[in-house]
Amino acid sequence: MDSEKNRQALSVSRAEAGQKLLNFLQRRVEASAGEFHRWIRTGQVRVNGSRAKAFDRVEEGDMVRVPPFAVFLPAGSDGREHLARSPQNKHGSPEKKSTSLHIVYEDEDLLVIAKPAGLPVQGGTGHSDSVASRLASERSGADFVPAPVHRLDKDTTGLLVAGKTYTAVRLLTDALAGRGGEAPRKEYLAWVEGRWPFSPEDGPQELHDVLAKDQKAQRMKTVHGARSEEGQEARCVVTALETRRIPESPQGREHTLLLVRLLTGRTHQIRVQLASRGHAIVGDPWYGKASQEGLKLHACRLVLPLPECGKRTLELLPPWKGAWKVTKI
Numbered sequence: 001m002d003s004e005k006n007r008q009a010l011s012v013s014r015a016e017a018g019q020k021l022l023n024f025l026q027r028r029v030e031a032s033a034g035e036f037h038r039w040i041r042t043g044q045v046r047v048n049g050s051r052a053k054a055f056d057r058v059e060e061g062d063m064v065r066v067p068p069f070a071v072f073l074p075a076g077s078d079g080r081e082h083l084a085r086s087p088q089n090k091h092g093s094p095e096k097k098s099t100s101l102h103i104v105y106e107d108e109d110l111l112v113i114a115k116p117a118g119l120p121v122q123g124g125t126g127h128s129d130s131v132a133s134r135l136a137s138e139r140s141g142a143d144f145v146p147a148p149v150h151r152l153d154k155d156t157t158g159l160l161v162a163g164k165t166y167t168a169v170r171l172l173t174d175a176l177a178g179r180g181g182e183a184p185r186k187e188y189l190a191w192v193e194g195r196w197p198f199s200p201e202d203g204p205q206e207l208h209d210v211l212a213k214d215q216k217a218q219r220m221k222t223v224h225g226a227r228s229e230e231g232q233e234a235r236c237v238v239t240a241l242e243t244r245r246i247p248e249s250p251q252g253r254e255h256t257l258l259l260v261r262l263l264t265g266r267t268h269q270i271r272v273q274l275a276s277r278g279h280a281i282v283g284d285p286w287y288g289k290a291s292q293e294g295l296k297l298h299a300c301r302l303v304l305p306l307p308e309c310g311k312r313t314l315e316l317l318p319p320w321k322g323a324w325k326v327t328k329i
Contacts, residue, residue, distance in 0.1 A: 008072070010064045015144035015165040017060040021047065023166075024058050027144075030071040039067060101134050104159075104316060109168040111146055112314055115160040117294050121151045135162060149173045153268065155283075158188070158299025159316050175304050185303035186262045188270060189241075189318055189326060191296035192279040193288065196240040196256040204239040204261075207273050211266050219286050220268045222276045234273060235263035246323045255282060257326065259300075270297065282324075296320065300329050 010028050019027075025036050025045065039045045040054050046065045047058060058064065105112040115121070115131060123130040135146045146162040149172040161176075163169030176184050198205050212231030214221040223231045241257045256279070260270050271287045274280060280288025282296040298318035305311050318326050 008066050008068060008070060010066065010072075012058045012060055012062040012064065013143040014060045015142065016058070017165070018057055018167040018170065020055045021045070021052055021058055021064070022054040024064065025066070028064075028073055029066055030073050100138060101131065105314060106164075109164055110172060111162050111164060113148075113160045113162065114316055114319075115152055115157055115299075116319070117155050117157050120154040121148050121160065131160060131162075150176050152299055153271075153295075153297070155295040156188075156297045156299065157319055159302045159314050160299070161302065161304070161314075172304070182305040184305060185301070186265070186299070187301040187329075188260045188262070189298045189300045189329070190258045190260055190270060190274065191255050191282040191320075191324060192258055192274055193253070193255060193282060194279050195243050195254045196238075196258060196279060198238075198240055200240050200242065202240070204237045206235065206237050206263075207277075209234045209273055209276065211269065211272055213267075220266070220272045222272060232266055233264060234266045234269045236270060236273060237261040237263065238274075244323065259329070293324065296324060 010024075012024065016024060016027070021040065022033070022036055025031075026033070029036075031039075036045075037054060040052065043051050044067045046052065047056070047062050049063075049065075102114040102116070103111050104114050113131060120130045122132050131148055135148075139146055142164070144165055146164045147169050148160060148162045149169055150161060152158060152160055161172060163172050176186075178184065209222045210224070210231040211220050211234045212223045213219070237260070239259045239261075241259055243254055243256045246253065246255050258274070260274075262269065266272075268286070271281055271284055275284065275287035282288070283291035283294050284297075285295075296318075298316075298320070300316055300318065302314045303311055304314070315329060317329065320326060
């Protein structure tokens with residue numbers, strides 16, 4: 001009997017198109033990377049009946065044949081064990097998630113999440129719960145697990161974009177990085193300590209610094225002079241929106257609401273640039289003072305220049321309440 005007929009066939013869906021053959025197999029078949037490479041090298045994996053290489057890209061409708069003994073993974077798996085299983089607590093029992101993700105926009109290619117404070121985008125040391133793990137759980141039946149295409153700090157709230165197809169992930173990642181065309185527009189709202197030196201009537205002001213990692217403190221810092229060669233340029237545009245006396249703050253101190261537009265994307269950039277000027281973001285435990293109110297930094301507006309559908313503008317008001325509440329951007 002022809003060995004080709006004894007093999008199982010996997011059809012590439014629209015969501016999976018564009019992936020490298022190796023990545024496609026890792027999401028659909030349970031095996032090690034070494035086994036995949038051996039199957040491909042020996043011709044046990046074929047695409048549309050022909051031999052292929054591990055890094056060839058598969059297209060929608062391609063038929064990928066694998067050995068008859070291959071074990072398929074559930075639909076929507078990304079091949080990583082920590083996303084294929086429920087998070088475990090220290091006693092080994094499934095960890096319960098407090099809430100599901102709040103989706104503020106969705107189409108066939110992307111979804112936009114209102115990321116809450118305290119939830120990291122990706123899991124890691126000390127964080128079994130994350131946006132990525134919740135997407136894997138909530139979209140477990142999808143051909144392609146939606147993947148976040150940028151990051152927000154764990155305690156920052158606001159707009160977070162995920163791609164629902166592999167092609168969308170690549171396009172969105174390039175768009176957010178400003179590659180191949182017009183740069184995206186990312187804007188944040190931030191409550192800072194004190195009265196900002198420029199009033200709303202003064203209009204926007206550009207901040208320009210060089211940031212580097214403070215190896216001793218394990219956080220970012222501004223550097224100057226000859227030492228600036230060790231860092232990266234950080235630029236943003238800041239506009240003061242209003243100043244308020246907040247009754248909940250000590251002695252009813254003044255605080256300023258700022259609209260910040262990023263021109264570069266560095267780690268903790270907004271937090272460091274504002275704190276270095278004596279106006280730390282309210283509730284910032286690293287560059288200011290921790291507060292029960294939490295970090296008052298929110299990704300409020302995102303303008304994506306997408307090649308296939310033009311500009312797409314997304315806006316979201318912050319979840320802040322009481323004296324910190326913002327009703328318009």
